[in-house]
Amino acid sequence: MQELNLISGIIVVVLYSALIALVIYLIIAIKRIVSAVDNINSTIDNMEKKVDHIATKAEPLIDNSLIISNDLKEISSSLRIQTAKVEGIVDSVRDTTDSIIEFEQKVQKEVETNVFDTLNMIAALSKGVRTFFSAIKGTGSGNGSHSKNRIRSVSAKVSEEDLY
Numbered sequence: 001m002q003e004l005n006l007i008s009g010i011i012v013v014v015l016y017s018a019l020i021a022l023v024i025y026l027i028i029a030i031k032r033i034v035s036a037v038d039n040i041n042s043t044i045d046n047m048e049k050k051v052d053h054i055a056t057k058a059e060p061l062i063d064n065s066l067i068i069s070n071d072l073k074e075i076s077s078s079l080r081i082q083t084a085k086v087e088g089i090v091d092s093v094r095d096t097t098d099s100i101i102e103f104e105q106k107v108q109k110e111v112e113t114n115v116f117d118t119l120n121m122i123a124a125l126s127k128g129v130r131t132f133f134s135a136i137k138g139t140g141s142g143n144g145s146h147s148k149n150r151i152r153s154v155s156a157k158v159s160e161e162d163l164y
Helices: 002-139 145-157
Strands: none
């Protein structure tokens, strides 16, 4: 029995030694895990600081972009209103221009007609007076047949081309 006690004592010592080695190994592993967790925590803290820094810088940019988008909405709305006004003005100018052109054409037609009629009348009177004086001058020179031929030739020269 003594041998059994000795063997069981040796086994107990070996088991305790293995247990101690296992505990030492676990302590070392836990230290490594703790240092890895500390590294992760410090990395997360750095990332949080950077994200906070970015967030503080991005916040005014977001506010400015909102202001700019509101301004753009107002400008586009104003542009739509102004475009509608300009289209109305353009239509009004077009209508007025068309009316002026029509009026100018009517006046031009009336004036041209009256001017051409007056010019034709003056041309006809002037040719008539010339013919008359030619006929008077022609009566003293002969038997009168010459002056009748001359009156016919002068009146034949007055054509429609002379009237326009």
